Structures are given as structure tokens and as C-alpha cells.
Amino acid sequence: MTIRNEYPRPQLERKEWLNLNxxxxxxxxxxxxxxxxxxxxxxxxxxxxxxxxxxxxxxxxxxxxxxxxxxxxxxxxxxxxxxxxxxxxxxxxxxxxxxxxxxxxxxxxxxxxxxxxxxxxxxxxxxxxxxxxxxxxxxxxxxxxxxxxxxxxxxxxxxxxxxxxxxxxxTVWMEAVPETYIKKTAYKTNPKSGTVSIEAYLNQYEKELVLELEATYKGKGVAKETAYVSGSHIHANLSLSEIHLWEPGKPQLYDLTLSLKKAGRVVDQVESYFGVRSVSIEDKAILINDKPIFQRLVLDQGFYPQGIYTAPTDEDLKKDIEISMEMGFNGARMHEKIFEPRFLYWADQLGYLVWGEHGNWGLDITGSKGLERFLPEWMEAVERDFNSPALIGWCPFNETWDQNGTRQNDEVLRITYEVTKRLDPTRPVIDTSGNFHVVTDVFDIHDYEQNVEKFAEKFAEMGRGGKAYVTFADRQQYENQPYFVSEYGGIWWNPGEKEGWGYGDKPESKEAFLQRYKGLTETLLKNPAICAFCYTQLYDIEQEVNGLYTYERRAKFDPSIIRNINSQKAAIEIAYEQKERE
Known part of the structure; x- marks a missing residue:
């Protein structure tokens, strides 16, 4: 029996392959x-x-x-x-x-x-x-x-x-390729001009090759181009006759066929896809296609009871996104793990925003040795996932705590940030989620305060146009970037069980849980200085029982109740709509 038999690299698919699972x-x-x-x-x-x-x-x-x-x-x-x-x-x-x-x-x-x-x-x-x-x-x-x-x-x-x-x-797999073949691709889309910039890389140079590119939307041809090969790198531009934007909850995707030809004969052919969308920063907000979208994210750590790091089926990857969206989240931090490509595929297909993050915990970055071990793999991750329209930001590190009294090496974070921006200038980069920021496009903090009034008070001044709330103010400072509360909540809920781990005190009842969730979440939605949140977490994992679902993905609460809280219009969205009407 072949396990996990779906094609493992959906952005560059060939017909000739052999699954070795x-x-x-x-x-x-x-x-x-x-x-x-x-x-x-x-x-x-x-x-x-x-x-x-x-x-x-x-x-x-x-x-x-x-x-x-x-x-x-x-x-x-x-x-x-x-x-x-x-x-x-x-x-x-x-x-x-x-x-x-x-x-x-x-x-x-x-x-x-x-x-x-x-x-x-x-x-x-x-x-x-x-x-x-x-x-x-x-x-x-x-x-x-x-x-x-x-x-x-x-x-x-x-x-x-x-x-x-x-x-x-x-997945372990084999494929048959010709002597010269398409090794990787990179797509940059421009919604305003309706163009797609395509970089294709061959394994080697061969004379008299051309690359034919054909894009379709729902089966209809919308662009076709032929690029002549010079060296092992090919650049081409597609002008789309129809522009359909990829947006959260509205995942309009184009199919793309790349055919490498010689003397009119197809040498190599791969199937791919892309989404037309932009990500930008303006007025302390993160914009998708020039529109501020409040990011209602949830922490997803990619663990499974029977498979641990590996989802038992492809359907399980899709289901994790669906149950998140059912509760009104529009995306996730893929937390402390580089998820498998099939998860990003389903995020692309379902219109689900994701942030790419490495599993940096365990790596000592108090010296330059940490950079040597971290950066090569991180560069591979950025290259692998570059083409995903669902991926709207990079966060190489999470909570870079000092080690045994020795501070983090700030240059490790600075260099990683700079390399990431050079590899991908199209997305914002958070140098380290939570702490301690060195150079970052988005300022994010983690705060697990469980008292709603105390939580709200921390952000009250910035909501009135005043000073921003900064954790570890002696180590990092806010510089007017978009403000993201990228971990909050973590409310402990496993009624009837004495064992378990979560943040703060356990609510006394389901009603008390929902009241706390509502208070914490509305505090962030209603603050005009905050552009995104990420709730901890989507589902329980082993002893950590602060999920909205159990480890087996059973809902602890009526999803519609959480969805109604999450789906309220955020202050930045209301302000944008008012500005558009003026």
C-alpha cells in the first residue's frame, strides 16, 4: 500500500514520477x-x-x-x-x-x-x-x-x-527527466498591470531551446509567450487578458504550463499555477491588493496524534484549514515548523493567509555558528515556497531568548532579515516574532494576559493615537511599523481533567471561556492601531490544552460563536471603508 500518494510538489508537477512511500x-x-x-x-x-x-x-x-x-x-x-x-x-x-x-x-x-x-x-x-x-x-x-x-x-x-x-x-519520490530540464521557477505578479514575471531555471545550458508558457483561467487561455533560452536561466513576462485577483476567501488561481522545446519537439513539460495578488505596507497597515485586510490568524503548529509532524492524509492538511476558517480565522502562523508544500497548496486553493516560519527553537544563536546552521536551510525554505500566493510574510525566528545569560547575536537576526529581503522583496519580513526585534517590517508582540481589563489597558493609549505598548522596552523599540499581536489568549480549557498545560488560570465554565475570548479578541479588533492578531491556538497538542479544537480536531465550542466574534469588522477596515466613501 502506498501512503500519502498525492503529488508532493504541486507547483512544479510532472507526469512521470514514482512514489516511494x-x-x-x-x-x-x-x-x-x-x-x-x-x-x-x-x-x-x-x-x-x-x-x-x-x-x-x-x-x-x-x-x-x-x-x-x-x-x-x-x-x-x-x-x-x-x-x-x-x-x-x-x-x-x-x-x-x-x-x-x-x-x-x-x-x-x-x-x-x-x-x-x-x-x-x-x-x-x-x-x-x-x-x-x-x-x-x-x-x-x-x-x-x-x-x-x-x-x-x-x-x-x-x-x-x-x-x-x-x-x-x-514523501520520498523519484521522477524521470530529460538531460536538460526545468529545475525551478519563480513568479512575481502585478495586479495593476495584469502581468506575471516568470523566472525559470534549467539544470544546465543547452543550445537551441525555447520555453513556451501558457496561462489559463478556468480552462480559458489568457496568456501565451515564447522565451528563448540563453544560458540556464530564462526570464519571461506574461500579459494576462483577464485579471482575477487572489484574495483571502476568494482564491482565484491561474494554471500555467511550461514547455521546454527544441526544434518544435517538447523536451520537458511541467504544470504549475499562480495567483495574482500584491502585499504592501501603508499607514501602519498590511495591504492585500492595496486594501487593508485585518489578519485574523490562529497559531497552527502542524502536529498530528498518529503522525506527529506528518499528516496522516492529504485531506487532513486541508481539514486543518477548513476548521480554522469555520471559526472565522482568515489565516495562520505556521508556527515553529516549515510546513510541507501540500499545506501551502491547500492554503492557495482555499484563500487562506499564512506566514512562513522556521522551527528555530533549539538552535543557539548567541554566536555566528547559529547563522551557519540556520541560514542555508532558511534560504531553501524561502525558495521552495516563494510562489505561494497564500504566503504573505516571512518570520524566520520566533522568541529568540537569551541562552544561559548570553544575549542573542543581533547580527544573526539582521543578516537573516537582509538575506530574506533580497531573496524575496515582495513580502514583509518579521525578524523574530515576539522578541527581541533588531530590524523588522512589522512590529509584533506576544502577550498572554488573561484578565480582559488589564489586557485592554495595555493597548488603550496607542488606540488613542499615543505611545505603543512595547514588551521588553529595554531590548526593542517600536518604529511606527504595522502593529501585530501575534500571540495572545492561549486560554486553558480541558474541563474535568486535572492534568494539562495552558496559559494563566482555567475559566470556571464554558461561558466564562467564551466571555474571556470575546473580550480579548474584541480589544484587538476595535483598536485602530492594530492590524493583525494570532490566537493561541487552533487545536490541543499532547499536554498543551489551549486549543479551540481537541488534538483529534473535535470542536470544544460551537464554531459559529467563535466565528461571530472573529468576523466583526476591525477598526482599520472600518476606517478604510469610510475613506473610500469620502
Whole structure:
């Protein structure tokens, strides 16, 4: 049985591909000595595992939750005969953390980073129609040298840290490509001019190639262009005959076919899509298509009871967005984790705003070593998700606390911010969510005050045009950016249970919970100086029980009650409408 059999890279899809999810041979390597002992030749593969689920998970068939220094995988793959005159690319969606790959006993490559994809051309390692693939994944969440996100650095889950993920946790797959093929693309859209700037990158240069681009909207042709290839990089502009904007809750998308041709013959062809929308900042507001949209976001951490980091099905990814929208949220902070591309695909399809964030917790950034470990993987994430219209901002770090009395290295944040802006000038960047800001396009704070009156008082002066409320005022300062309360609430609610963890005191009744939720949320919606909020959180995770849904995604409250609170017009939206009428 093939598990998670949907195409894993929906923004660059080919017909010829082979899903390698399912049963693999598996071995523990607690002493991390397997490479020295040459497990890649003949390892002690005494277990089996269901890929792409991590060995800590129930769905993997292993369910081992202690620390694992290294784990090994092996699978024999039969290469389709029709592929043997093409290049064979082996893809990994994500392997946590340091992956080594062998094909037919030969080292094919390696990759550091537990959240981003990597690909290997394995053609030269094949000897006929059989490929013996062996993977070693080394993982050390306690080293301070790798981002671990919300994976617990202790044996037990505790507070807001949960069960770890080791090894393969996203789809493994192969595809057949020609000698010269389309490797990646980048799209920049302009709603005002109705144009799309397209950058396409080939794996190598080849003479006499052209790239044909055809965009359609609901099956109707709206743009066509031919670009001549010079080098391995191609730039083209499409002028759309019809302009349909991608907006929150109104996800109008275009399909795009890219055909690489030589002498009139198709050499390579990929299917893609894009949304026409802009993101900008004006008058302390974040604008989507030149219109201020109050961002009613919820914290989503991407955990699942049976799969941990990996959703059991593609439908589960879609469902998390649907249950959020059912409660009146229009987006999410993808928190302390680089989510898999299929989540962004559904966000694009459903019109759901998301902020991209790395799982930086666990990485020591008090020195320059942190930048060395962080930046390469972050750049891969920005490149991977650049084309998603749903992604409207970047936030590489979250709550960069000092380590053992040593302050964060501000240059790590500054350099990461600058690199992100150069890679993507089209979106705002928050350097570190909550604290401690160094340079940021949006000023955000975290505040878990549970008393509604005290919470409201913190923001009252700025609501009257006065001084903004700043947490850690000795470490960061507000410079008139858009103001975002990116974590609040976290109201603890697991009635009848003594165990659990949440913020502040537990309300005495469901009515008291809803009254608190209403008071906290309306405080932010009605403040004209605030442009966005993010409530903690969408669903419970293990011992953290401050979700609006249980870990199994059962609603704790009537969704319509939460939706009615969230859907009230915000002060910045009312002001915009008044200005438009004048």
C-alpha cells in the first residue's frame, strides 16, 4: 500500500514520477556508528517502517519515542524500463536532520536541515532497473546546533514542547527527466498591470531551446509567450487578458504550463499555477491588493496524534484549514515548523493567509555558528515556497531568548532579515516574532494576559493615537511599523481533567471561556492601531490544552460563536471603508 500518494510538489508537477512511500526496511543506530560499520553495504535491517511517518509515530509502525542518535532506511526500487534513457532524480521532502544517501552501495549525497527538501541525480549510480536506496538520518535535538522547533529536548513532552520527529517525515519520490530540464521557477505578479514575471531555471545550458508558457483561467487561455533560452536561466513576462485577483476567501488561481522545446519537439513539460495578488505596507497597515485586510490568524503548529509532524492524509492538511476558517480565522502562523508544500497548496486553493516560519527553537544563536546552521536551510525554505500566493510574510525566528545569560547575536537576526529581503522583496519580513526585534517590517508582540481589563489597558493609549505598548522596552523599540499581536489568549480549557498545560488560570465554565475570548479578541479588533492578531491556538497538542479544537480536531465550542466574534469588522477596515466613501 502506498501512503500519502498525492503529488508532493504541486507547483512544479510532472507526469512521470514514482512514489516511494510505504514499507522500508529500518534499523536503529543509537551509537551513531553505522557509517563506520558500513550499514549502507549490509546493515542490520531487522525492522520495517511505514514511510513517510517518523519512527516516533504510531503510523510508522515503530512508535519508539526515546532519543535516537541515528536511524537507517533501506528500500529496493524497480526503475520503469521507459525511464532508462532519461535522468533519474531522487527527491526527499524532508529528513530530520542530517541525511546521508547511498544508491547501490555508492554515496549519492547528503543534506543538513530537518525541514526542507533535497534532490539527487542518481542516474550514474544505477546499474539496470534496480536501485537499492539506503538512508542514514542523524539527529541531535539537544546539541544547540540544529533547529528543532517544538520537539522536546527532554525525554518527556512538557509545556509547549512535544514528541520528537527523527528521520524521514515527508514523501520520498523519484521522477524521470530529460538531460536538460526545468529545475525551478519563480513568479512575481502585478495586479495593476495584469502581468506575471516568470523566472525559470534549467539544470544546465543547452543550445537551441525555447520555453513556451501558457496561462489559463478556468480552462480559458489568457496568456501565451515564447522565451528563448540563453544560458540556464530564462526570464519571461506574461500579459494576462483577464485579471482575477487572489484574495483571502476568494482564491482565484491561474494554471500555467511550461514547455521546454527544441526544434518544435517538447523536451520537458511541467504544470504549475499562480495567483495574482500584491502585499504592501501603508499607514501602519498590511495591504492585500492595496486594501487593508485585518489578519485574523490562529497559531497552527502542524502536529498530528498518529503522525506527529506528518499528516496522516492529504485531506487532513486541508481539514486543518477548513476548521480554522469555520471559526472565522482568515489565516495562520505556521508556527515553529516549515510546513510541507501540500499545506501551502491547500492554503492557495482555499484563500487562506499564512506566514512562513522556521522551527528555530533549539538552535543557539548567541554566536555566528547559529547563522551557519540556520541560514542555508532558511534560504531553501524561502525558495521552495516563494510562489505561494497564500504566503504573505516571512518570520524566520520566533522568541529568540537569551541562552544561559548570553544575549542573542543581533547580527544573526539582521543578516537573516537582509538575506530574506533580497531573496524575496515582495513580502514583509518579521525578524523574530515576539522578541527581541533588531530590524523588522512589522512590529509584533506576544502577550498572554488573561484578565480582559488589564489586557485592554495595555493597548488603550496607542488606540488613542499615543505611545505603543512595547514588551521588553529595554531590548526593542517600536518604529511606527504595522502593529501585530501575534500571540495572545492561549486560554486553558480541558474541563474535568486535572492534568494539562495552558496559559494563566482555567475559566470556571464554558461561558466564562467564551466571555474571556470575546473580550480579548474584541480589544484587538476595535483598536485602530492594530492590524493583525494570532490566537493561541487552533487545536490541543499532547499536554498543551489551549486549543479551540481537541488534538483529534473535535470542536470544544460551537464554531459559529467563535466565528461571530472573529468576523466583526476591525477598526482599520472600518476606517478604510469610510475613506473610500469620502
Amino acid at each position: 510505504g514499507e522500508w526496511q529500518f534499523a536503529f543506530d543509537h551509537g551513531k556508528s553505522g557509517i563506520e560499520r558500513e550499514f549502507y553495504k549490509e546493515g542490520p535491517f531487522t525492522n520495517t517502517i511505514q514511510v513517510p511517518f517518523c519512527p516516533e509515530s504510531e503510523l510508522s509502525g515503530i512508535g519508539y519515542t526515546d532519543f535516537m542518535a541515528a536511524v537507517w532506511y533501506k528500500r529496493v526500487v524497480q526503475i520503469p524500463e521507459s525511464w532508462l534513457n532519461q535522468r533519474i532524480i531522487l527527491h526527499f521532502g524532508a529528513v530530520d536532520y542530517h541525511a546521508h544517501v547511498w544508491v547501490n552501495g555508492q554515496k549519492a549525497g547528503e543534506h543538513k536541515g530537518g525541514y526542507t527538501p533535497f534532490s539527487l541525480d542518481v542516474t550514474n549510480f544505477l546499474n539496470g532497473e534496480e536501485a537499492i536506496i539506503v538512508v542514514c538520518a542523524e539527529d541531535d535535538t539537544r546539541s544547540g546546533l540544529q533547529p528543532r522547533g517544538k520537539q522536546s529536548g527532554r525525554y518527556y513532552s512538557a509545556g509547549c514542547d512535544y514528541t520528537r520527529t527523527t528521520g524521514i517525515w515527508q
